[in-house]
Amino acid sequence: MAGGSYDTINRIFDTFAVTSRSRYVFVYDMEKNISRWSLNAVDYFGLTGEYVYNASTVWDNRIHPDDRENYNEYLTAVYAGKKVNPNIEYRAKNKNGEYVVCSCRGVVIKDYAGKPVFYACSIINKGIVDNNDPITLLPNHYEMLNHMRQLKLQKKIYAILMITFIDFGDINRRYGYSIGNNILRATAKKLIAECADRGKVYRGEGTTLAVITDTMDIDEIKKFYGVMRAFTREALAINGKKVGAEIGGGVILAADFEVDEHSIYTSAKYALEFSKTQRHGNLIIFHNDELDNKKSNIDLVDAVRNSVINGMDGFYLEYQPIVSSVDGRLVGMEVFVRWQKEPFGAVSPSEFVPWLEQDQVFYNLGNWILENALKDCLEIRMNKKDFYLCVNLAFMQLERSEFRTTLIDILRKTGYPATGLCLELTQSSRQLSMEHLKSQVEFLKSCGVRIGLDVTDFASLDYVRHLPIDLVNIVPALTDGIDKNMTNKYVIETITSFTHRLHIRTCFTGIEDEETAQIARQYPVSDLMGYFYGRPCRIDDFKKLELYRK
Template structure:
């Protein structure tokens, strides 16, 4: 700095011109601009009036503004400004609380850049301050912006086409803290984590309190490596513990991150991708940060664009979605007894997108239960057409844990059953081993309620996870579906044969039927027919087909579609 040397009129005129240019694009923010040679600034008059600053023009505005910043936020602000004027930083992106003229604090986000002269020397520092408290987007517990502010900022970046990186961070097993220490202590933990995040994100982005024990960071400057380093620093700090009364409680974190540089998407799609990465960290990566990668490409279009189109399809009367049906046959007679409904999506731009590319992400989305209801309604309506020829036909429909955890899930199922006039005893709902993520008491209540009305429940992909036997032991399943991975080598591997034998024994103990998926050859079929297996499914019998194919096949076989091969 050059002290408070009086700024020449020509420099002041230039400052005013640039300030007016900044103001044009400032939208609903407070604009500021500083001539760094003289440390002379012009600030938005609305801001100076609201916060009781000396005036629109100020020498040493940084030091003046610092006095209005909350004492707990002041250190990070001070270092950020020092880095800018010393040449260490080319700008800042920070969040802090600032004191209004009436003594109350508002949460503000301040973003600014350094403008250099023709010789490459810093000449101006300017940017905008957004007052979030005016928009009712503040979390009362932590003082951070809340999730409404988070989504507002995401939309703002998309609309302005400004690249950013987002990170979602959560506290592991937070419910245990509330149980052990009480809710007041839990609130204290959230306040402490929020305060630490704001202090240590500092000059690199904004922080947000999301729902529950989740927090978020939005930054325009950090790379994945930067964010990984920031996160590892947070993990190390909180593993040392946060003070609760006379003791320290260690905290474990998990985090997902996502880089937004594709602006053909929306805030909800971004959050679905972010949540997918977050859950991977929580359930599969022991808390290591996980990045959602846009590596699903079609004609070089990133996956977020596809996901955005798929989400829009849900709102557009499910345009592009359709169901295929893979037959299920009786293991003894090899006649058709049912089919599994399988979701597909396609459009002119992307063609057919495989379900494993969008379902794992989409099931994190608030729209997914709506899609789930459409699948159930469509599957039951189609199945009734088959039942006109084959009355005992059973339709299997896959469920997501995102559907099962909804408090109105069973009501929605019964409403669809009633509206379609479907026989609930001909409906089988399949859940996967991932449902271990749900509260077991909740899941048991849901299954018991559905089965009491005649609906069957199947455990899909049996054997693929550590919890399959535990689920079978504790929950009332009508059928277990043995995953195809356990029978692919059954013709030459005696261990696979013994393993499937053990599965059938386990199922019989708990009164469940067995369906084996992935039957691809007559040899596999012949071996499995010697076991206590109820039904088969696989390409040996049929790939997933359209409804019309099943109906025409039944009609051609005079009411009995038989897959038995010579």
């Protein structure tokens, strides 16, 4: 059954088969009326097997009678190629006879003649949502957001403290996942004991734990965090064995009742990430000069976040040219997102992207950037067949399996050739497990897309060992002042020698003058980028560049 005439449906299924406890996948063969389902869906919905005959009728019978007509109208429109919202919700009956809410997102796959032949779909079971984390038994971050919403409605000023282990992956590697879970439980138990009646403890996303308090002031929270830091360093023991671990912490005081709770949550996560990566675990207070960013305040967070929700209002794109190191001709460009809105004026992406990456809405912004950049670049690509566009991939895009169908939709909608697109992995991608990242990258490669990697140090090159990287960007942090910094010079020599021997295309960025350009050409790099060749500009201005006209 799994081979022969079912090879095509199997290949398509394998492409989309990223599942979890509450996420299912199926692929439907329209001509044969056969579908293949992920095993977790077979088990949960009580299907006859992984392959289902007379598939349309079998699944139709499981949909709630009140939702069936709307569901069939939706599928008819999708199969006909009409523009509809890619998401639809309906109720479906599980093997116990209970109806659960399912969120469905699918894509139609056509043959060479443009005829729809397959329908690939990802289903999220919204009925499997437990309000408590099974490991720590703490209420989850959805409950935390509800609590924050209630405090806002009651006009109560409160603080949210978030803590996480700086390198929990190392703990899992050293002691195993079972011990890792025990450490989370012990830390959660300590938080509850220290809080007593002063606040409520929650399990956030990943290994994050959080405390919401409307009684402790900032000084008390600082002392509280000091106690927790000492506990994880000195007193944390599992099965009588001392396990020293460092934590990071971020806190925000919520005193503006006009600000959305999601914006407050995002700001707290940004402060936490800053503590982990920039301050070695010292407590970071959002709204504080330690963030090295006077515009990083909750009003800005809320305004930018609302701009995403309101159809990307205030966002626009700029492009910077990439040239050949051999003859200086234009070979590509990289896209940069910008935001401008009163009373903030023009705000640099360095001031909003780092914390917006912590928010779920960044997924929508990342997809908007990708789609609009492809539209802008299409004409250039049609005239220059070797031209490529670089787009940074957001952590949220890589994290979600549905990005696969979204990417296919965008490529089909824009008509941009996948071979002219380079999707770049940034520092934030390190938050993902290598197994998940490898699965996503292999899918992107199967679509014909190139994969780029921002290299900031030797550790970044470890990704080249595990992933099929096509392009390496040597970032300005390494190239800046290379004529005076001997350490960076030797690092770049090593990196470029490494990529050259592996036949990986390499771009030397941050070039601001002829002297740096000459230095860059001494290395085995293929591409150059920097203000010397052109500053980021709107697409209409890009097409006026002398580089482009040549």
